[in-house]
Amino acid sequence: xxxxxxxxxxxxxxxxxxxxxxxxxxxxxxxxxxxxxxxxxxxxxxxxxxxxxxxxxxxxxxxxxxxxxxxxxxxxxxxxxxxxxxxxxxxxxxxxxxxxxxxxxxxxxxxxxxxxxxxxxxxxxxxxxxxxxxxxxxxxxxxxxxxxxxxx
Numbered sequence: 001x002x003x004x005x006x007x008x009x010x011x012x013x014x015x016x017x018x019x020x021x022x023x024x025x026x027x028x029x030x031x032x033x034x035x036x037x038x039x040x041x042x043x044x045x046x047x048x049x050x051x052x053x054x055x056x057x058x059x060x061x062x063x064x065x066x067x068x069x070x071x072x073x074x075x076x077x078x079x080x081x082x083x084x085x086x087x088x089x090x091x092x093x094x095x096x097x098x099x100x101x102x103x104x105x106x107x108x109x110x111x112x113x114x115x116x117x118x119x120x121x122x123x124x125x126x127x128x129x130x131x132x133x134x135x136x137x138x139x140x141x142x143x144x145x146x147x148x149x150x151x152x
Contacts, residue, residue, distance in 0.1 A: 042130075045076040051134045054102045059134050062098055076131040091127060095137065104140040116140055 039060060046056035064072045066084055080086040086094060092110055099106045107113045114121060117139035127136050 039074070042074050042076055045131065046134060049076075049131065049135060049138075051138050052102075055098070055104075055137045056134060058098050058101050059130065059137065062094060062101075063130065066094070074130060076129065076134070078130045079128055080130065080133060081128070091133065095133070095140075098137055099140055102137070103143045104137065105143060107140070113140075 042060060043056060046053075046059075060074050063074050063084060064070050066086070078084065080091055092107075092113070095113065096106055098104075105116050107116055113119070113136070117136060119136075119139070127133055
């Protein structure tokens with residue numbers, strides 16, 4: 001009985017390690033294949049979409065930090081989950097971090113994203129690519145646009 005539990009745990013741990021190794025190798029391959037540092041196409045596409053330069057620069061920097069590849073070529077059509085391994089909660093955390101760095105209103109919870117951007121839940125759930133995230137970031141109000149009333 002104890003041997004079966006031990007063997008089961010070993011198999012489970014080996015399976016987990018194999019999944020982690022496959023993921024690591026996939027992201028390593030992406031990092032190596034895209035070590036060009038060229039950002040012209042990305043920057044051009046962000047300008048076409050009227051994404052503020054501060055947002056596109058922070059998004060590029062964030063994704064490079066996330067992948068631990070400072071010269072990674074990021075493409076606007078890159079899938080956040082497939083290329084960068086960003087799942088739903090990771091995307092929200094990334095949005096919050098980039099909002100702080102670009103002086104945008106920081107959503108406290110996911111529902112705040114809908115309120116701040118005016119998007120419906122179905123629209124907000126369609127953030128799958130780098131381009132989608134850039135457009136969502138662009139919809140967050142700037143902190144400069146927020147006025148704090150003074151009390152006399």
